[in-house]
Amino acid sequence: MWTTSVEDDRSGGEIVATHADFEDFYRSELPRLxxxxxxxxxxxxxxxxxxxxxxxxxxxxxxxxxxxxxxxxVRRVCANLAVSQYRRRMIELRALxxxxxxxDAVTLEAGAEEFWAAVHHLPSRQAQAVALRYVYELTISEIxxxxxxSEGSVKQHLSRARARLAHELHLGAHEVEEAEQ
Amino acid sequence: MNVEMRGxxxxxxxxxxxxxxxxxxxxxxxRTRRRRDAARLVAACSIIAAxxxxxxxxxxxxxPAPPPPAKDxxxxxxxxxxxxxxxxxxxxxxxxxxxxxxWQGADPxxxxxxxxxxxxxxxxxxxxxxxxxxxxxxxxFGPYPGDVAFGPGEDEVTFTIPNEYGKPPQSLQIVGxxxxxREEIDLPGAAxxxxxxxxxxxxxxxxxxxxxxxxxxxVWIIARDGSRARLVHRExxxxxxxxxxxxxxxxxxxxxxxxxxxxxxxxxxxRHQGNEGEPGSPSKPLPRLIxxxxxxxxxxxxxxxxxxxxxxxxxxxxxxxxxFxxxxxxKRIAVTSDGGIAEISTTDGTxxxxxxxxxxSGPITWLPK
Numbered sequence: 001m002w003t004t005s006v007e008d009d010r011s012g013g014e015i016v017a018t019h020a021d022f023e024d025f026y027r028s029e030l031p032r033l034x035x036x037x038x039x040x041x042x043x044x045x046x047x048x049x050x051x052x053x054x055x056x057x058x059x060x061x062x063x064x065x066x067x068x069x070x071x072x073x074v075r076r077v078c079a080n081l082a083v084s085q086y087r088r089r090m091i092e093l094r095a096l097x098x099x100x101x102x103x104d105a106v107t108l109e110a111g112a113e114e115f116w117a118a119v120h121h122l123p124s125r126q127a128q129a130v131a132l133r134y135v136y137e138l139t140i141s142e143i144x145x146x147x148x149x150s151e152g153s154v155k156q157h158l159s160r161a162r163a164r165l166a167h168e169l170h171l172g173a174h175e176v177e178e179a180e181q
Numbered sequence: 182m183n184v185e186m187r188g189x190x191x192x193x194x195x196x197x198x199x200x201x202x203x204x205x206x207x208x209x210x211x212r213t214r215r216r217r218d219a220a221r222l223v224a225a226c227s228i229i230a231a232x233x234x235x236x237x238x239x240x241x242x243x244x245p246a247p248p249p250p251a252k253d254x255x256x257x258x259x260x261x262x263x264x265x266x267x268x269x270x271x272x273x274x275x276x277x278x279x280x281x282x283x284w285q286g287a288d289p290x291x292x293x294x295x296x297x298x299x300x301x302x303x304x305x306x307x308x309x310x311x312x313x314x315x316x317x318x319x320x321x322f323g324p325y326p327g328d329v330a331f332g333p334g335e336d337e338v339t340f341t342i343p344n345e346y347g348k349p350p351q352s353l354q355i356v357g358x359x360x361x362x363r364e365e366i367d368l369p370g371a372a373x374x375x376x377x378x379x380x381x382x383x384x385x386x387x388x389x390x391x392x393x394x395x396x397x398x399x400v401w402i403i404a405r406d407g408s409r410a411r412l413v414h415r416e417x418x419x420x421x422x423x424x425x426x427x428x429x430x431x432x433x434x435x436x437x438x439x440x441x442x443x444x445x446x447x448x449x450x451x452r453h454q455g456n457e458g459e460p461g462s463p464s465k466p467l468p469r470l471i472x473x474x475x476x477x478x479x480x481x482x483x484x485x486x487x488x489x490x491x492x493x494x495x496x497x498x499x500x501x502x503x504x505f506x507x508x509x510x511x512k513r514i515a516v517t518s519d520g521g522i523a524e525i526s527t528t529d530g531t532x533x534x535x536x537x538x539x540x541x542s543g544p545i546t547w548l549p550k
Contacts, residue, residue: 026210027203035199039192046199047206055210112194115187134192162184171184 022061026054029071032135033078039116039131040082053078072146079131079147083124118168119161126161129154261506261515261522261536262287263545275304287546288331289440289509290385301329301338303358311358313338328380333387333405337363341381350378353390353407366407380433384442389475391445393433400433400447402475413473414480416449431468434503438475439511439527446483446514446527447471448505470505470516472527483514483530509549517545 030050037053038046057064057074064070108116119127125147132143140158144151165171275294285295293310296302303310328341328350336358341350355364380393390403391413398416403409416431435448450468470484505516513524513533521537522545 023207026207030203030206031199031201032196034201035192035195038199039195047201051206051210051213054206055213058210058214106198106200108191108198109194111187112191112198115191116195130188134188135195137189137192165184165187169184169187171182171187 021065022058025057025065025070029074030054033074036075036131036135037078037082039119039135040079040127042116042120045082049081050078053081069145072142075132075136075146076148079128083127114169115165118165121168122161122164125149125153126157126164129157130161130165133158260548260550261545262548263504263517263522275306275308285329286331286506286544287548289546289548291335292548293331295329295331295338301340303338311336311360313356313358313360330382332383333390334363339381339383339390341378353381380436382436382438384438384475385440386442389442391436391438393436393447398431398433398449400436400445400473402445411477413445413475413477414447414471435505437505437507439472439507440509441511443475444472444511444527445475446505446507447473447480448503448516450503468503470514470525470530483527484516484525484532486516486518504545506545506547508547515545515547 033050033053034046037049041049053074056077057070064073067073107113119130122130128147129143132138132146136142138146140151140154143158144154147154287294292305294304296304301313303312330339331337332339333355334357337355338358340354340356342352342354343350351367353364353366354362355366357363378392378394382391383389384391388405390405392401392403393399394401399412400414402411402413416433431449433447434450437446438444439446448468448470468486469482470486471480472483473480503517505514507514507527508524512527514527516523516525521535523532524534524536525531526533
C-alpha cells in the first residue's frame with residue numbers, strides 16, 4: 001500500500017484528555033522505569049531505554065490505556081528492550097547523538113553496584129524477574145503478570161537467579177536456601 | 182545477609198541514584214514523536230509528489246545515477262555501508278532518504294536501502310521505491326522485537342510478526358512493494374517448535390530462509406513454503422566458566438548468506454555486549470564468526486574476536502554493535518568493531534584489511550561496484 005497520510009489513531013477532542021492521562025502516567029512511572037532499565041542494562045543506556053518504552057506507550061496510548069495493567073505493559077516493554085541486544089543497538093544509535101550533552105549518572109554505592117553487575121550476568125529472564133522483584137517490589141504474581149509468563153516460571157527464574165547471585169556474591173549455601181524460601 | 186536483603190538494599194541504592202527530570206523527559210518525548218511523525222510525513226509527501234508528477238516509475242527505471250563515492254578509497258571490492266554512516270551523514274544521502282533513518286541494510290542485487298520504524302521505506306539511488314506499512318507494527322519498539330528483511334522476491338519484504346498482540350514473533354508475513362500481503366507463514370505450525378525467533382534472512386535465490394531464535398543460540402534453515410526446517414547450528418552455552426563466574430549464554434546476533442547461497446555466516450556473542458574480550462573481563466566467552474554449509478555439514482569457526490591478544494588485528498578494543506556482511510565475491514566478510522571495520526577472509530579467517538573509523542555500528546552491507 002502506498003502511504004498517503006500520517007498515522008494517528010486518535011481523533012478530535014479525545015487527544016487532550018488522552019494526552020493528559022498519559023502525562024500523569026509518564027510522571028508517575030518514569031523514575032522507577034529508569035531504575036528498572038539501569039538495573040538491567042547499566043546507567044549509560046537507562047534513560048534512553050526507559051524513554052523508548054514510554055514512547056511506545058505514547059504512540060499506542062489509546063490502546064495501552066485500555067489495558068487492565070498499563071504500567072505492567074510499559075515495564076515489560078522496558079524490561080525487554082533492556083535485555084534485547086537487537087533493539088538496544090538501535091536505541092544506542094539514537095543515544096550517541098545525545099550522549100555528549102548528558103550529565104554523568106550518579107554512581108551507586110559499591111554494594112549496590114556489585115549486586116547489579118551480578119544481575120547483568122544472569123540470563124535475561126532471570127535478570128528481568130530479579131529487577132522487577134527488587135526495583136518495583138513486585139510479588140510473584142505481579143511479576144508473572146508483567147512478563148506474561150506463569151507464576152511457576154517466575155518462581156523458577158527467581159530461585160535460579162538467587163542461587164547464582166548467592167554464588168556470585170559469596171553469600172554461601174545457607175543464604176541461598178534462606179533466600180529461596 | 183542473604184540475597185533478598187542485598188537485593189532490597191541494592192534497589193534502594195538504585196532508586197536514590199536515579200535522578201530523573203520528568204518534565205524535561207516529557208518535552209523530549211513530545212519532540213521525538215513530532216520529529217518521527219514529521220519524517221514519515223515527508224516520506225509520504227515525496228511519494229505522492231512522485232506519483233502525481235508521473236515520474237515515479239520513470240525515475241526508478243531511468244538512467245542510474247552514479248554510485249556514491251566509496252567510503253574508503255582503498256576498497257577495491259565494492260562499497261561497504263554501515264548504519265553509522267547513514268545516522269551521521271558521513272556518506273551522501275539518497276533522494277528522499279528518511280530524515281530519521283533506522284537503516285536496516287541494503288539489497289546487494291538491487292542496491293535498494295531499507296529503513297524501518299513503524300513503516301518500511303525502500304530507497305534507491307533514483308528515490309523512494311516504496312513505503313510499506315508494517316503489519317502489527319513489528320518494527321516499532323514493542324514488547325518483543327520484530328525484524329524485517331528483503332525478499333524472498335525482488336519486490337518483496339518479509340516481516341516477523343506475533344500471532345497475538347504483545348507476544349513474541351512466531352509468523353512471517355511477505356508483503357509486496359505494492360502493499361499487498363502475498364503470503365503468511367506460521368513457522369511454529371509449519372516447521373519450528375513452538376518458539377519465537379529474532380532474526381530472519383532469505384537466501385539470495387529466495388528459496389530458503391535462515392532464522393535465528395530469540396532466546397537460544399540456534400539457527401534454522403527453512404524452505405520457502407515454511408516446511409523442511411533444519412537445525413544448522415546450535416552454539417554451546419556454557420553456564421559456568423573457568424574462573425567460577427556465571428555468565429549468559431551466547432546468542433546469535435547477526436546472520437547473513439554468502440552471495441552464492443552456499444554458506445550461512447553466523448555471529449555469536451554474549452547477550453550483554455560491550456566488553457567481550459576486553460582486558461580485565463576474561464570470564465566472558467569470546468565472540469565468534471562461524472560459517473555453516475547451507476546443505477548441511479560441520480560449522481567452521483572463521484574468526485574468534487580476542488581483543489586481549491595484543492596481536493589482534495581487528496581495530497579497536499571491542500565490538501559494540503554486532504554486524505557483518507559478505508563481500509560480493511564471497512571471499513571476505515566485513516565486521517564492525519568499535520574501531521572501524523575489519524575484512525576477514527572467508528577461507529581461513531585471517532584479518533585481511535582494516536578500515537579504522539568512528540561511529541561504525543549497527544547493520545552493515547557490502548554492495549558491489
